[in-house]
């Protein structure tokens with residue numbers, strides 16, 4: 001696991017055909033503790049995906065720093081980062097097993113690890129299948145297996161359970177909790193769904209405005225039973241809706 005210190009002096013997208021330049025972040029700071037499950041909420045277009053891309057190192061066009069600290073006084077070393085996107089992004093010309101093994105070095109040991117991961121997400125029998133045969137829920141399970149196969153210290157998730165029915169999304173949230181119980185990671189998770197936020201988060205950060213600022217920063221320290229209680233959940237969702245304005 002790794003703590004993350006985000007300090008963005010400026011992130012702006014320059015003007016492009018027909019669209020003016022946009023200031024996404026200015027003097028934006030967010031510190032995430034090691035092992036925290038931070039859910040980012042906020043209206044469309046505020047910069048949530050941009051923030052994940054910056055933390056992932058995919059977007060370097062900004063002024064500022066992202067520092068990782070795995071503790072132990074060893075100094076800043078790059079952590080293992082997994083990124084689960086809104087779209088499962090499986091390679092259609094590779095089998096399910098090959099897709100899960102993709103982030104690992106080639107070889108028999110990696111195939112064995114990928115198969116063990118598929119067993120954990122309940123899809124071992126689909127290992128030789130191609131992604132087109134899979135339902136969206138199954139594809140999302142494979143994407144989770146591919147994220148966890150590297151035993152990430154930092155897990156970035158951008159609406160990973162969107163477009164599923166409620167029962168399917170609930171099963172995947174359960175699976176994610178189970179996977180994290182065995183392999184703790186620092187999680188930065190984007191969603192528009194306040195129920196999902198309350199069920200999963202140890203901390204919820206609500207973004208607002210342009211450039212984006214932190215409107216609310218809410219710690220949630222709940223037992224599993226409290227999270228599972230519909231009354232408690234509703235109460236929290238209402239409080240959150242109130243806080244989010």
Ligand SMILES: Nc1ncnc2c1ncn2[C@@H]1O[C@H](COP(=O)(O)OP(=O)(O)OP(=O)(O)O)[C@@H](O)[C@H]1O
Nearest residue numbers: 013014016022024043044045046047048049050051
């Ligand atoms: N490469 C780019 N060039 C120019 N503008 C961009 C680029 N990528 C994103 N934007 C714009 O920057 C803003 C922030 O985008 P971003 O995808 O980070 O928002 P978001 O909060 O994740 O939105 P959503 O909740 O809809 O996924 C949006 O207005 C978007 O149109």
